[in-house]
Amino acid sequence: MTESAQKSYVLVFTNPAEGKEEQFNEWYSNTHLGEVVAVQGFISALRFQLCSKQLAENQPYKYLAIYEVEYGKEEEALNKLQAAAAAFDMPDVADLDNAHSMIVRSCSSLVFSPNHS
Helix, strand or coil: CCHHHCCEEEEEEECECCCCHHHHHHHHHHHHHHHHHCCCCEEEEEEEECCCCCCCCCCCCCEEEEEEECCCCHHHHHHHHHHHHHHCCCCCCECHHHCEEEEEECCCCCCCCCCCC
16 A cells, blocks of 8 residues: 555544534534644544435434544644644534544555446
């Protein structure tokens, strides 16, 4: 795998606070993603919503945010994120007590489907 193919991501699984899904989505997409990617070491961010059809039932999270971070500098980026987080706009629209995150690194090259044009 070439160095340019090496990728690192922070995956953040969340749910909105009860009754605040619209406010949660507005805040997360229009405020929080920008706050995080402004932190040195973070490259980009994209949010995802759980689809109705799943391979496994009873998924605990409805939303996923994926942040690309500089490969090999994950710990440094997370330290900077923790330092910056005190200044973030964090309204009570997310169920932060039950959020989950993980940091992952690529360990293979990207494989494309031969059937997709």
